Amino acid sequence: xxxxxxxxxxxxxxxxxxxxxxxxxxxxxxxxxxxxxxxxxxxxxxxxxxxxxxxxxxxxxxxxxxxxxxxxxxxxxxxxxxxxxxxxxxxxxxxxxxxxxxxxxxxxxxxxxxxxxxxxxxxxxxxxxxxxxxxxxxxxxxxxxxxxxxxxxxxxxxxxxxxxxxxxxxxxxxxxxxxxxxxxxxxxxxxxxxxxxxxxxxxxxxxxxxxxxxxxxxxxxxxxxxxxxxxxx
Amino acid sequence: xxxxxxxxxxxxxxxxxxxxxxxxxxxxxxxxxxxxxxxxxxxxxxxxxxxxxxxxxxxxxxxxxxxxxxxxxxxxxxxxxxxxxxxxxxxxxxxxxxxxxxxxxxxxxxxxxxxxxxxxxxxxxxxxxxxxxxxxxxxxxxxxxxxxxxxxxxxxxxxxxxxxxxxxxxxxxxxxxxxxxxxxxxxxxxxxxxxxxxxxxxxxxxxxxxxxxxxxxxxxxxxxxxxxxxxxxxxxxxxxxxxxxxxxxxxxxxxxxxxxxxxxxxxxxxxxxxxxxxxxxxxxxxxxxxxxxxxxxxxxxxxxxxxxxxxxxxxxxxxxxxxxxxxxxxxxxxxxxxxxxxxxxxxxxxxxxxxxxxxxxxxxxxxxxxxxxxxxxxxxx
Numbered sequence: 001x002x003x004x005x006x007x008x009x010x011x012x013x014x015x016x017x018x019x020x021x022x023x024x025x026x027x028x029x030x031x032x033x034x035x036x037x038x039x040x041x042x043x044x045x046x047x048x049x050x051x052x053x054x055x056x057x058x059x060x061x062x063x064x065x066x067x068x069x070x071x072x073x074x075x076x077x078x079x080x081x082x083x084x085x086x087x088x089x090x091x092x093x094x095x096x097x098x099x100x101x102x103x104x105x106x107x108x109x110x111x112x113x114x115x116x117x118x119x120x121x122x123x124x125x126x127x128x129x130x131x132x133x134x135x136x137x138x139x140x141x142x143x144x145x146x147x148x149x150x151x152x153x154x155x156x157x158x159x160x161x162x163x164x165x166x167x168x169x170x171x172x173x174x175x176x177x178x179x180x181x182x183x184x185x186x187x188x189x190x191x192x193x194x195x196x197x198x199x200x201x202x203x204x205x206x207x208x209x210x211x212x213x214x215x216x217x218x219x220x221x222x223x224x225x226x227x228x229x230x231x232x233x
Numbered sequence: 234x235x236x237x238x239x240x241x242x243x244x245x246x247x248x249x250x251x252x253x254x255x256x257x258x259x260x261x262x263x264x265x266x267x268x269x270x271x272x273x274x275x276x277x278x279x280x281x282x283x284x285x286x287x288x289x290x291x292x293x294x295x296x297x298x299x300x301x302x303x304x305x306x307x308x309x310x311x312x313x314x315x316x317x318x319x320x321x322x323x324x325x326x327x328x329x330x331x332x333x334x335x336x337x338x339x340x341x342x343x344x345x346x347x348x349x350x351x352x353x354x355x356x357x358x359x360x361x362x363x364x365x366x367x368x369x370x371x372x373x374x375x376x377x378x379x380x381x382x383x384x385x386x387x388x389x390x391x392x393x394x395x396x397x398x399x400x401x402x403x404x405x406x407x408x409x410x411x412x413x414x415x416x417x418x419x420x421x422x423x424x425x426x427x428x429x430x431x432x433x434x435x436x437x438x439x440x441x442x443x444x445x446x447x448x449x450x451x452x453x454x455x456x457x458x459x460x461x462x463x464x465x466x467x468x469x470x471x472x473x474x475x476x477x478x479x480x481x482x483x484x485x486x487x488x489x490x491x492x493x494x495x496x497x498x499x500x501x502x503x504x505x506x507x508x509x510x511x512x513x514x515x516x517x518x519x520x521x522x523x524x525x526x527x528x529x530x531x532x533x534x535x536x537x538x539x540x541x542x543x544x545x546x547x548x549x550x551x552x553x554x555x556x557x558x559x560x561x562x563x564x565x566x567x568x569x570x571x572x573x574x575x576x577x578x579x580x581x582x583x584x585x586x587x588x589x590x591x592x593x594x595x596x597x598x599x600x601x602x603x604x605x606x607x608x609x610x611x612x613x614x
Contacts, residue, residue, distance in 0.1 A: 127328045129326060130328055132290055133322070133324065133327060133388075135290055136317070137321075137340065137344040138344060138345065139344045143344050150332070151330065151331050
């Protein structure tokens with residue numbers, strides 16, 4: 001119990017003092033998480049809409065692959081990215097391993113199937129006759145995607161929250177491809193791991209509380225701008 | 234002039250659809266401009282599928298469809314929008330989009346990139362015609378079922394289609410709303426010169442809105458013609474079953490004299506006696522036939538007051554004693570079940586006035602009469 005009280009005290013101490021270590025790590029966490037969330041949303045939602053609204057050979061396999069991607073173990077993603085961007089990897093010449101870009105790439109690989117898969121699932125909830133009605137008006141794929149996206153707008157906020165949640169809490173891949181370098185690639189999750197390793201449990205718990213607060217704040221912000229359900233006549 | 238022509242159309246659902254044993258086969262179907270057509274059949278008979286094919290929304294069929302004298306190309310990945318823009322479709326359970334009523338109605342015009350000023354005037358005009366002007370700014374969730382149906386109708390009529398496909402459009406509406414919207418639809422279609430192709434399994438809807446009919450059973454068109462002719466004179470056993478409420482009997486011809494066949498039919502009431510029916514038809518003795526008697530062709534009278542019975546001097550050849558089993562109220566009268574003395578159950582329509590006059594009640598002994606010319610019969614294999 002003492003350690004928890006001590007952690008809360010330490011947390012407030014870090015925040016009130018605007019501790020540069022905490023601020024740097026938090027800023028990087030927020031920046032990377034939001035960037036990978038926005039990118040995965042911008043790429044994943046249109047891709048999900050296109051997959052859901054088009055009929056093509058191998059669609060079932062593709063959807064199954066995307067759904068499997070939602071459960072992709074981050075450690076495996078980290079390993080693959082590390083192998084690809086390592087010195088002897090296919091993209092080794094870019095020299096991106098242990099950089100923020102590498103973290104962004106691995107987070108994107110984790111969040112993209114989440115955004116795409118949840119969008120496909122949300123499109124499945126739109127009545128078939130509504131999609132056919134759009135077809136009957138001669139809607140192009142872009143127009144159809146726009147109107148269907150408008151129908152699933154509430155679900156799209158959930159997509160954003162899920163994508164953010166998958167990247168902000170990620171530790172395995174970030175550690176593997178970012179290297180947890182102080183002032184360079186250390187984010188809140190890897191900072192917790194580092195502090196635990198050196199026995200600073202109160203500081204680690206302080207970082208964890210900030211991480212929880214950050215996750216809650218972002219999710220609250222997203223859900224507060226999401227449209228609310230109205231009652232039927 | 235035909236605005237829709239369909240020849241040798243065949244369609245099978247893909248294996249993964251779960252309807253792999255269903256085949257739609259429509260050798261020929263025409264829709265004339267200004268002559269509304271009903272596609273009539275039971276649920277699952279293929280009428281909605283046929284409608285979607287005609288509307289260019291169902292791929293994977295073979296055959297020829299000509300819309301406004303232009304062939305529809307099923308092999309194209311995209312719909313043939315030039316031809317199909319002259320049509321519109323209203324689905325059975327068409328939901329509204331999650332936006333205002335005005336935006337719901339304007340969606341089709343926006344998709345076709347109609348200028349905003351034109352959209353405003355067209356949507357305003359159609360809303361006025363359908364008496365929903367006051368709902369323009371209301372959200373689609375805030376309106377009633379009847380209003381939602383009007384919005385759906387406005388959404389397709391605002392596109393000014395020449396051919397409007399309707400897939401059971403009055404499904405789930407109460408009787409008042411149904412008849413009111415049917416009236417509005419009928420008057421608007423004649424005003425805007427829209428031809429309807431209506432999928433329904435309701436005789437009243439077909440009678441109220443359509444001039445011609447195609448009866449579909451098990452994926453095949455079994456009858457085409459005028460609505461009244463089809464409903465009054467079913468031409469086959471399958472058709473009679475589909476159109477409903479007819480008494481259908483099976484029997485063998487005993488003899489045939491002066492173009493009147495005497496047919497001995499098996500009872501339908503569970504007993505062992507057979508019923509002899511005389512039908513105006515030519516058969517050979519021993520032929521197996523199906524006999525159909527429409528409820529409106531059966532006269533019911535009290536045992537001693539049968540107007541047609543006059544010691545055998547009547548022209549009515551089929552007279553039976555019976556007992557009233559039950560009766561159900563219909564819009565203009567009653568549909569009564571009568572069990573004849575020969576264990577056969579007959580259904581007859583009688584007016585409310587006759588019902589009261591005769592004092593119809595279960596157990597009442599009656600005489601039923603059917604003219605031989607009103608008895609339809611079909612040879613059976």
